[in-house]
Amino acid sequence: MTATVRPSEPMNVIEPHEWRHGTVVAGVKWKNPVGTASGTFQLDACGDYYDVTQMGAICTKGVSPVPWEGNPGPRIAESPAGMVNSVGLQNPGVDHYLADELPKLKELGALVITNVAGHSDEDYAEVTAKLADSDADMLEINVSCPNVSHGGMSVGTDPATLSRLIGRLRKMTDKPMIVKLSPNVTDIVTIAHAAVDAGADALSLINTLVGMRIDIDTGKPIMANRTGGVSGPAVLPIGLGFVWRVRQAIPDIPIIGIGGIDSGEKALEYLYAGANAVEVGAAALTDPTAPMRVARELDDLLDSRPDLAAKLAQGKSW
């Protein structure tokens, strides 16, 4: 028998809170530096557990031009301190999003980042066009899903392709545009530069790492789609490494750090690595209130770090 540490005084995470430490990402003020990560938040599920307006930002699931049915199940497998998913961007499409989830989120008063998905430049453009006049506060362009019109390679892994896409989207909207980068690349710095040079206002990273699990009873992959994307605590050091390298190379671009964050301490590591804000993904699946808890813990931790807190409030990074 072994022990688990369970502090006896739990923190109240969902009560309304006076946020002491905000951040600014691409000119947009967040009441705290913690957002939800795309694909792990749905208003009709997460809103049951906490007041979504208390988050720094709500990043929605990927929105495509038409409804997508995603990949067949099983869609998820476990890995040590991680999970592998092959959801495949199932979503009801941009029209449904504009008619339903976005107005609900905005009516509540949430700061909304709309995650934009596509299989081709056309797809991204179509969604961006429809979002340009919407109430979304920021757009996050997810360029790390398989891109059919470019021979199965991801837009986010080729600087020239990425540059062309972002340049095109840039002309379509004045909304702050975040480009979400893939960790499945040889040279993140070149790709980050391509996005920034083409007009990205901010970068978010990391998306999931390609991975899989196999069922040793059948000898076959656990997920119907065979491979999927790895996330969760297991990827924490990898996400930190990516954020650090991009921050070293590009001093001024706002960065949203993502990957394996499940506590204020880990969020803080990302801020020290150079992020201006963070998003919480897998942890929210394991506890619906995790994003709120991370935000609360970080608010406390920033009290004793006035220099860092001041930089964030000014839209600067560590």
Add this chain to the structure above:
Amino acid sequence: MTATVRPSEPMNVIEPHEWRHGTVVAGVKWKNPVGTASGTFQLDACGDYYDVTQMGAICTKGVSPVPWEGNPGPRIAESPAGMVNSVGLQNPGVDHYLADELPKLKELGALVITNVAGHSDEDYAEVTAKLADSDADMLEINVSCPNVSHGGMSVGTDPATLSRLIGRLRKMTDKPMIVKLSPNVTDIVTIAHAAVDAGADALSLINTLVGMRIDIDTGKPIMANRTGGVSGPAVLPIGLGFVWRVRQAIPDIPIIGIGGIDSGEKALEYLYAGANAVEVGAAALTDPTAPMRVARELDDLLDSRPDLAAKLAQGKSW
């Protein structure tokens, strides 16, 4: 208080064992499909705990043309179900290796894979030349360390550079040559093809993923070298994903699967993903006898999988 499962009948892992299920990698017979992974085995340390001749193969630490002092300490940080190291290939050089560790390993009767390290093509060539006439059974060319003569990029991340290097080494030795690939790449299949086309007899993967941790009390990276390489259970699904993709693309090349293996079950996942053998790294740091235990567990698991066992014995993969 919570519980940990501790089976009451422990397996004896170090007693001499009649191995029932061997494998063949690039024409070399292993008594079982489990080897040690480079950088996590040292004869004068591991040999205290088990009979090294009982392993399928012993892969030694990276050997460079001259002694390397590696990176300054601290060199290691923990991450959830993983570890990040920045040892930086500290080793006493090929002459010392040939005079000391290799003869000792061969005198005992171990099957030895010598891991070859270099900062430049010259380095690799110099080490390979000295190993060509040695008693090493196989060479593993580690092309995933920073390569100074190529502008700081890794040899293992550029197909053309890799092809040139492997082509050159190929002419220098008839020894079975394994090329150890990096997971920090956009397109593993192109790189694997480059290695194979240039004469690699086998591939091993994965090496570590770039990552880091930060000390939130100082705001600075934990390791002196800032970033390092992530390994351990956390990378299991990532390693499996890489082996699977390479096996799908290249049906016949022998593959040694590496990454996060700490049990016979996980070794078996790699075999089903397409590996012909595996190497155990981080797990050996956490328990010196782990590689032997993995081998014993796998031997038992293969009893009930005669088809897989037969393929391995014939030098084929699942």
Add this chain to the structure above:
Amino acid sequence: MTEERFMSTATSAAVVQEAERFGRKPGRRVDEIVRAGTLAEGVYELVIRDAYVARNAKPAQFVNLYPADASLLLPRPFGVAEVTGDEVTLIYQVAGAGTRQFTQLAAGDAVDVLGPLGKPFDLDKSANYVLVGGGLGIPPVMLAAQALSVRDDVTVTTAFGYRNERFADDLVAQYVDAPHSITNEEGNVIDLLDSIVPELEAAAKAGRPPIVLSCGPTPMMKAVAQWGGRHGAEVQLSLEARMGCGYGACVACVVDTPQGRLKVCKDGPVFTSEQLGWVV
């Protein structure tokens, strides 16, 4: 650095209290284990103290348990089998690492919990509810027996298929009007259903048409759906799927239906055989 974060640090009572104060559902919390034991070979019982689940759980709803081992992230969903005061009974078998760890839990230990979750059986009608459970699909339908037992306008019939030991018959006896069960050796639940057709027809004539509530292995449930089609019975099926969250956030747990891919955790786990397109 705190790596153990994925374990909840908050006690059940505090979390529930805060959630209710602010009109929310309670998040992940720590419950005390009241009792842990074995019901039959390979069948374990775990009784947790969770007043919120006890008050709110409806038949076919489930709770997520989380292994204490922080390297196992995903939820382990289990149907709520019975509720007594503030105690909640779960019944499970060992399927992998998580359930293996749960068998080590003892009274006084703690376990992380979320729930109750999912869409319950629809029990609105006056009917003869026929609870068809197979193996570890029995626990999720048990709560229906308990819930229906207090009503005058329904009849409760069970048709449980066991691998061998009849671990649940005694537990539900007090709630059931017409208990039936069968073991693998004796036959399957379809055989059992066929054998009680006269009984069901009699009840139907008396104004209690059969509504089948079923949970079990997929092939069994498909057969049950078709049996229901053949006998003109409404069939509600409680499905299983690998879950990422269990509360509707990740869309990992889909089932293919004629209306598209639906979430087992939130659109279900209960679906009618029509919804699933499982009737011929």
Add this chain to the structure above:
Amino acid sequence: MTEERFMSTATSAAVVQEAERFGRKPGRRVDEIVRAGTLAEGVYELVIRDAYVARNAKPAQFVNLYPADASLLLPRPFGVAEVTGDEVTLIYQVAGAGTRQFTQLAAGDAVDVLGPLGKPFDLDKSANYVLVGGGLGIPPVMLAAQALSVRDDVTVTTAFGYRNERFADDLVAQYVDAPHSITNEEGNVIDLLDSIVPELEAAAKAGRPPIVLSCGPTPMMKAVAQWGGRHGAEVQLSLEARMGCGYGACVACVVDTPQGRLKVCKDGPVFTSEQLGWVV
């Protein structure tokens, strides 16, 4: 899938027995906890039953403990402080997630262990051994007091520097000829050493020259090394470093010395001040 693998499944006795039968050192194993408690504020004692460590541990050697939480992989090294029969005492403070988890262990619980590890102090000479420990550097030098207490040809002097509570003075009293200690408020160990110079000189004249054995924070040990240099005393220092394995396999734990980067876990933890180039 078994994710919990990084925990040893083998009991101490079985692992040790097998290893000794085949002439090897025992690998990672599960030890029973005999006692767990608090020695002072923030200073914890953990007594494990490990006959092999008890029989083989030499002063300044350490054991690796491993957290039960499978997401914490790396070894937590602790100096062996005392040995009684087959019981081994470790004394530690909370530094992070692993030690925080250890504080929850109680008698009867189990913990994973490897060791004893490392190169011990060299105690070959007849001398006045001056044990200079600072804070949680005290436990690693305590075993030297116990080991030396049985010898006629040595004198044992302690100079312990505590943050505040003198948690170890009583524990070593029986083993020490000349016990001295100081708290942060009163001064540091160099002040203490200076104050006992006459005593050391007397012992040296009587044929027992001082040999300093020290463990503590690096700045303290550097000061001790220089103090030894000034007073012509041989100084052996037991270092700490972040470890990947603790037994010499990974070269993670290096210390920079004039002879190059050496492994703290295997070339050390004990080094002379000359080896480290720490004498002026």
